Structures are given as structure tokens and as C-alpha cells.
Amino acid sequence: MMNFNRAKYLELHIYVPHLEEHLDELDKNQAIATYCGSGYRASIAASLLKLLTFLARGMLGRLRG
DSSP states (O other), X not given: OOOOOTTSOOOOOOOGGGGXXXXXXXXTTSEEXXXXXXXXXXXXXXXXXXXXXXXXXXXXXXXXX
């Protein structure tokens, strides 16, 4: 189970096609939550990060603002 500590987090906005260019900004020891408007791109980003051994999970559903 992933532990998302609400007291300490970093928010980055990275477009999925540019994810590889920003991997050095991510910490493999921190849980990563991916999100998007529909959940589809979040799932893709989480899958890519998992393949690269990051602790990642895509948020289900969509964001409302």
C-alpha cells in the first residue's frame, strides 16, 4: 500500500509525452499520484512510471474544478 503523506508533497504538472524529460525531477522513494481530467492520461503516466520502478498510482475518476 502506498503512503501519501499530506504534510509533505510536491506538485508537478508534466504532460505525458514529456514525462521522460522530467524523470530527474521525481524521487523513486516517494509515492507519486498521477491525475488528469478524465483519468485516462493519469493511468498511462502511472503505468510508465511503474515500468521505471517508481511508486506510482493513477487517481481514478476525474478532477472537477
